[in-house]
Amino acid sequence: MDMSLASEKRLLKLNELEELRYDAYENSRLYKERTKRWHDRHIRKKSFKVRDKVRDKMLLFNSRLRLFPGKLKSKWSGPFTILRTTPYGSFKLEAEGNKFMVNGHRLKLYHCNDQVGMIECMRLDPPDPKPLS
Template identity: 85%
Template sequence: MSLAGEKRLLKLNELKELRYDAYENSRLYKERTKYNRHISNKSFKVGDKVMLFNSRLRLFPGKLKSKWSGPFTISRTTPYGSFELEAEGNKFMVNGHRLMLYHSNDQVGMIESMRLDPPDPKPLS
């Protein structure tokens, strides 16, 4: 009876060690694969023009319909990543992850083009 008790105690200790190893492995895995590291911090200033991601588009799907609406102007920022947008006198708060910087036509520079004509054939001599 005492031998069976010792074996059972050894098995319980072995099970505790396996649980501890599994806990350590999952902690290390979570540390390596933190998703916050892959999320880029977007920095917008007051007065920037931004586009807003329309997450409700799924209700009214359109094959060629854009998922971005705007442009909106940022009127206020908060330290926690939310922004107050203004459009046509209406103001509302949104999360910064739903915003993208708006590039208007006046911000696009000149495009240089180069014409590539075939070379003149040289007469064979």
């Protein structure tokens, strides 16, 4: 085999590999742009006012507290009262005299339901068999 021919083939293979890398990079960049556009379109703006009652996602240092372990444990703690808002989306909260700052993405409104609803029971009896005629 001729050495110049082998080196030329090797150079062509390297160029082809470089083109494949460039195409993969472009596809990855396009995918990331599309994903970012979709994500930005589906972000819900949360607006809270001072004195609103909110709930907070469990804080990381509270995650070891196992008062009610298992799947059914609520991931939300609260309610907390908003004392102050910042222009960057963080909030100063208060609960039982403790004050702390939290990112707004960790909050949701606390809906207080003071009224206890009535529970209605219905008895479901099997239907009477029809007489044969």
